[in-house]
Amino acid sequence: MSYARVLCAGLDGVTGELVEVEAMLADGLPGVIVTGLPDSALNEARERVRAAITNSGETWPMRRIIINLYPADLRKRGSGFDLGMALAILGGTGTLPLAALDGVLVLGELGLDGEVRPVRGVLPMVAAAARAGAAEAVVPSANAAEAALVPGIRVYAADSLAAVTAHIRGITALPDPPPVPAPPTASELDLADVAGQEMGRLAVEVAAAGGHHMALFGAPGAGKTMLAQRLPSLLPRLDDEAALEVTALHSIAGVLAPGAPLVRRPPFQAPHHTASVAALVGGGSGLPRPGALSLAHRGVLFLDEAPEFSRHALDSLRQPLEDGTITLGRSRGVVVYPARVQLVLAANPCPCARPAGDVACGCTSHTKRRYRARVSGPLLDRIDIQLDLMPLKAAHLFTESAPREPSRIVAARVAKARAAAVARWAPELDVRTNAEVPGTVLRRRRWKLPEPVTHELRQRLDQGVLSARGFDRVLRMAWTMGDLAGLDRPGKEELNIALELRKGSWQ
Structure with a gap:
């Protein structure tokens, strides 16, 4: 009886989990048994591993082979264990000295010809190791640079596989990964491109400084999409x-390009309004995968033409906006993905989306109410900034009394405001922005x-104009206004501006 062990790793949601691949070769009828909660891809690995070993010039042992994936109570998914299984089997035969693999993580899918093919999620698995x-x-x-x-x-x-066995035997060393290329210097959209819309520019600055959600309403061409697309240019790296x-x-x-460097810019996701719930928040059959919500983690999720999304898809965002995570349960298990995003909605006043003042607009007041009702009140209540943008005039496009501030100048103010917020809350809270501060903290003495x-x-709370949640969100925006102004704490003027930024007439 021969035994060998190789260190591999799997995924539990977004977290890497170490897995030991144990192989035992015993007398009996030749065959391979895989234990330790393997999925279909792992059960099929038996034939891939056998073909890869044979086609790599090694001898397949005609013995009873038992492969255990430890810990046995953790579900194992995917094909990333193929290489580890092959090495453990060869180590069990005694033809491959595995002492060189002590404390070495091994990952990779095997082709029938012995080629080592890339797998998803290498970064979190290597980080766990x-x-x-x-x-x-x-x-x-293909995963080495990552x-x-x-x-x-x-x-x-x-x-x-042949190159790996040669490396273990000391014949030929495996190469180091290629150097990580410098990130591309893609030109960012600049806030200086936005004509007029002083309140809109202020709203984007406040949203960036405090991490606040934002909804922009107005006629076509008012600048809603332009402002939303320029929000990432104000966020710190x-x-x-x-x-x-x-x-x-x-x-x-599976959307990380081969050889790509670390994602340093806050991501920006703008799914089409036909996106399903699974595409938006994550899902799929079997084991759920991240959706646009999680891919926008630490960045911006922009929903243009928000009322055109299905109401079910929009309302699926309500819980993640509060918790900063999304929990997805499917037949093969429950996965929790991070979803700390800034949500930005943009919407026209009516379905026909004709410019303001166009007599061709035949939308009745009832039609407009039904259109606006597609964005539910509970979702809007979770959005801090709700701003109506007025249509642009010709003077805004052709006349400039003063140069418009570019993104780099506004981003510098945003960085100072964020630093002030972190310095204030750090002694008692683990938060990065004012938007993450619990309302109970803001109401303490x-x-x-x-x-x-x-x-x-x-007064607005007592009159029912604001909910308790809205009350706290206005307070958070006021603190952000104070940070932008360099104040220790906000005053009445900052609170009034915060109220003005939440006066959207959508509902």
Whole structure:
């Protein structure tokens, strides 16, 4: 009886989980048994591994082979265990010395010819191995640049099973991954392109500084989409922790380009209004995958023509906006994906979307009410900024009394405001923006604003104009206005501006 063990990894949602592939070769009828909650792809690995070993010049053992994936109570999914299973079997025969693989992570799918093919989610799996103390990782060549993004672990690029066995035997070393290319210097959309719309520009600045959700309403051509598309240009670059988290999500979803560097710019997702609930929040049969909501994590999710989305799809955003995560349950398990996004909605006043003042608009008041009702009140109540944009005049397009501020100048103010918020809340809260501060904290004695400052806000709550949730969201925006103004705490003027930014007439 012979035994060997190889270190691999799987995925539990967006988190990598280490898995030990154990192989035992015993006397009995030749065959392969895989235990440890494998899925269909893993059960089919038996034939892939056998063909790959044979076509790589190795001898397939005509013995009873038992492969266990430890821990046995963790579901194993995907084809990333193929290479580890092949090495464990060869190690069990005694023809391959596995001492060189102690503390080495092994990942990769095998082709029938022995080629090592790429798999999804390499980044979080290598990161899990690095946290556990692994010093090296052997990954497919196509995933090597991605794996090399994880600090503190040496990565080897493997293109075939034969190359890996030669590396283990000390005959030929596996190559290092190619250098990570510099991120492309794509030109960003600039806020200076937006004509007029002073309140709209202020709304985008406040949204960027405080991490607030935003809804822009107005006639076609008022600048709703232009403002929303320029919000990412005001957001600070992602730090190392956030960049790894976002890049891992893109890796799991299979949208990370081969050899791409860490995602440093806040992502921007703008799904079409025909997107299904699964495409928006994540899903699919079997094991759910991330949707546009999670792919926009730490960035912006922009829903243009919001009333054209199905109401079910829009309302599926309500819980993730509150919790910052999305929990998806399917037949093969429950997955939790991060979803800390800034939601931006844009909508026209009526279905025909004709310019304001166009006599050809035949939409009745009833038609407009039905159209607006597609965006539910509970969803709108979770959106901090609700602003009506007025149509542009010719003077806005052809006359400029002063140069428009570019994104880099506004982004500098946003960065200072965010730093002030972190410095204020860091001693007691783990938050990055004012939008994440619980309402109970803002109403405590230490942070409670004086009654003369909040008088009008309290009146609106008592009159039923604002909900309790809306009350807290206006308070958070006021704190953001104070940070932009360099104040220790907001005053009545900042609170009034915050109220003005939430006066949208959509409902």
